[in-house]
Amino acid sequence: MTLEKLTIHHEKDQQNNFVLLEPGAYFNPNQLVYSKSVTWAPSYTTGASKYRPGFEMLYQSSAPETLTLELFFDTYARGGAGGDLLGLLPSFGAGPGAESVVKATDAVASLAKQDIELHRPPVCRLSWGAFTLFQGVLQQASRTYLLFLDDGTPVRATMSCTFVEHPGRPLVSDEQHSPDVAKKHVVRPGDTLMGIAAALYGDRSAWRHIAEANRIDDPRRISPGQTLTIPRIR
Structure with missing residues (x-):
């Protein structure tokens, strides 16, 4: 049975x-x-006693999930193919055809660069056999070169990579989504008009519709507890 490899x-x-x-x-x-994190904030109340604390915790937001993994590259003993299974066995001479690992590490690092057609870095899918491990964008990658040939060619390296969750919808939508009917939204601590627009319309730039519907001149001036009308975008 052939061992399945992780693919990107x-x-x-x-x-x-x-x-x-x-x-x-x-x-x-x-x-x-x-890794997954959630932000909570205290909301302070009056009438505290030993049976009732002076605050309660209010949910703020959920950060995207992240996946961190370390990739290993070794061409020292591969001889163009094969090599030691884990890259951990001692090698006493480069196999025939040993080549630089830079091409491979550059390929992974390029996932954080802007695609000239997409105008943004690409979304990535990491799979292991039939199992999809993660879908997200490369947020951080660091390379460590561990072994070199006499001429300085790096032939062994590790890469620590962190991918951030991407839910599968477009980063920039061509279509503005809106509720079927106008809605009301009560502002919570930490809310912004752009954040509300992103959550309800799927488009951060649609905050202007909310500002106009509520006669808000300064989009930074909204207060917790304030009730906003969320208009339908036609």
Whole structure:
């Protein structure tokens, strides 16, 4: 039975057109670290007693999930193919055809660069066999070169990568989405007009519709507890 390899597919030239990253990971990571955080803020109340605290915690927002993993690259003993399974066995001479690992690490690092057609970095899908590990954008990547040939060619490296969740909808929508009917929204601590527009319309730039409907001249001046009319976008 052949050992499945972790693969990375990324958008290329157009949205949702995913292609395989080549060269990809040489060895599977030994761990996957998923992280998720939620922001809460205290809301202070009156009439506190030993049976009733002077505050309650109000939900603010959820940060996107992240996936952190370390990729390993080793061409020192590969001889163009194969090599030691984990890259951990001692090597006493470069295999025939040993080449730089820079091409492979550059390919991964390029996922954080802007695609000239998309005008943004690509969304990536990380899979291991039939299992989709994560869909997101590369937020951070650091390279460590561990072994060099006599001429300075790096032949062994690790890359620590952090991907941030992307839910699968366009980063920039061509269509403005709106509620079927006008709604009311009570402002919570930490709310902004742009954030409310992103949550209810799927478009941060639609905050102007909310400002106009509520006669708000300064979009920064909204207060917790304030009731806003959320108009339908026609």
